[in-house]
Structure formats: C-alpha cells, structure tokens
Amino acid sequence: MLTSPPGYLKRVRELCTKYDVLLIADEVATGFGRTGKMFACQHEGVTPDLMTISKGLTGGYMPLAATLTTDDIYEAFLGTYADFKTFFHGHSYTGNPLGCAVALANIEVFQKEKTLARLQLKIKTMARLLQPLKQLPHVGEIRQQGFIVAIELVENKNTKKPYPLKERVGHRVAMEARRKGLLLRPIGNVMVLMPPLSTSLSELRRMVEILREAITTVTLLPASD
Numbered sequence: 299m300l301t302s303p304p305g306y307l308k309r310v311r312e313l314c315t316k317y318d319v320l321l322i323a324d325e326v327a328t329g330f331g332r333t334g335k336m337f338a339c340q341h342e343g344v345t346p347d348l349m350t351i352s353k354g355l356t357g358g359y360m361p362l363a364a365t366l367t368t369d370d371i372y373e374a375f376l377g378t379y380a381d382f383k384t385f386f387h388g389h390s391y392t393g394n395p396l397g398c399a400v401a402l403a404n405i406e407v408f409q410k411e412k413t414l415a416r417l418q419l420k421i422k423t424m425a426r427l428l429q430p431l432k433q434l435p436h437v438g439e440i441r442q443q444g445f446i447v448a449i450e451l452v453e454n455k456n457t458k459k460p461y462p463l464k465e466r467v468g469h470r471v472a473m474e475a476r477r478k479g480l481l482l483r484p485i486g487n488v489m490v491l492m493p494p495l496s497t498s499l500s501e502l503r504r505m506v507e508i509l510r511e512a513i514t515t516v517t518l519l520p521a522s523d
Contacts, residue, residue, distance in 0.1 A: 299441060299448030307339065321347050321348075322347065323348070328446070330351070331413055332446055334444035351363065356397060357404040357407070362397035413495055424445070424447065431506070436461075436517040438452035447491040449491065452487075474516050478511065480505055489509065
C-alpha cells in the first residue's frame with residue numbers, strides 16, 4: 299500500500315511515449331472513485347494505453363472485469379476474418395449479461411447521486427479522524443489516497459522498527475476489530491482501511507474508533523499462541 303510521489307505517473311507516461319512502450323494502468327482497486335477521482339490516472343492527467351478495471355465497476359455486488367484500450371490498439375486487431383488479425387480470446391463468462399447490467403446500474407448511481415462530489419467531504423473527514431492515531435505508540439506511517447488508507451504498525455516508533463511477522467500483530471488487530479463489528483484486511487502489519495463509498499460520516503467515525511481501540515488493545519497486550 300505504497301503511494302507514488304507526485305509527478306511519478308506523469309513522468310512514466312512521458313517515458314513510455316518517448317520510447318514507444320505501452321503504459322498499462324491497473325485500476326482494479328483504485329478505479330471508480332476510490333482515490334477521489336473516477337480513476338487514479340486522472341490525478342496527473344495521464345491516459346494509459348491499456349487500463350484494467352473491476353471491483354468498483356459493479357460496486358462490489360458482482361464479479362466483473364473489463365480491459366479498456368486506445369483506438370490505435372483496438373484497430374490493430376480490427377479486420378475481417380480473412381485478415382486473421384482478431385485477438386481470438388474469450389471464456390464462458392465473457393459479456394455476462396447480469397454482470398453487465400449491474401455495472402450499468404452502478405454507473406447510473408454514480409451519475410444520479412453525484413458519488414464523486416459527495417465523496418470529497420468523506421475523504422477530508424477520514425483524514426481528520428485519522429490524525430489522533432498518529433499519536434499511538436505503535437502506529438508508524440499513515441498513508442491515505444482518497445478513500446484508501448494504510449496504517450503501519452511498528453514495534454518501535456522512534457526507530458520505525460517493524461514488528462516480527464511471526465507475531466501476526468496485523469492479524470490480531472483485525473480479529474479484535476472484528477469482535478467489535480469491523481471487518482478489516484491486514485497486509486502483514488499494515489492495516490488497510492477501504493470503506494464502501496456509501497459509508498456515512500457516522501459510520502466512518504465508528505470505523506476509525508474501532509480501529510483505534512483494536513490497535514490499542516493488541517499493542518498493549520503480549521502476543522499469545
């Protein structure tokens with residue numbers, strides 16, 4: 299859950315263009331508003347040659363993925379059967395009508411409810427709510443990009459020494475949070491917080507409160523087998 303520095307993606311785009319290399323953007327997790335814009339590439343005005351999307355495409359209600367590409371790439375595979383240029387690829391669930399219907403309904407909700415505009419206050423509120431967590435003795439860096447947050451748990455805050463993975467501190471914090479009603483997915487000792495875009499401000503406050511309580515409880519108790 300590391301974020302690239304400002305200007306990084308734009309520079310990658312420039313280099314790919316200069317050396318005629320295709321830029322592929324994986325927006326499976328970051329697409330559809332997760333970073334505060336429809337797609338993360340838009341933060342730096344970058345248009346990739348290929349973009350993979352999923353997850354938020356259906357609001358998480360059904361599994362569906364798609365690959366977007368530029369006209370130039372599309373036309374390279376466009377031709378008659380005799381040309382044999384077509385990218386002959388497919389599987390049993392290609393173009394699943396139910397999945398596509400859910401995706402269309404989700405996009406309609408984005409437009410009608412102005413999801414991206416309403417999300418901005420939630421992003422700012424989450425940033426404010428996370429500030430007190432920085433004072434906890436075993437919380438290292440907190441990284442936020444839109445509605446994606448990564449909270450590093452460290453054994454020593456001054457030296458930034460990480461917890462030994464065998465202590466499974468992240469897992470224990472997740473289990474403690476679950477007992478309090480919050481489902482989290484840790485990556486090692488990094489706590490990942492990615493609330494649904496529809497989360498209310500009161501729900502957001504409760505999520506951060508539970509996370510703070512879980513971190514405090516686990517990091518103040520010795521590890522158990």
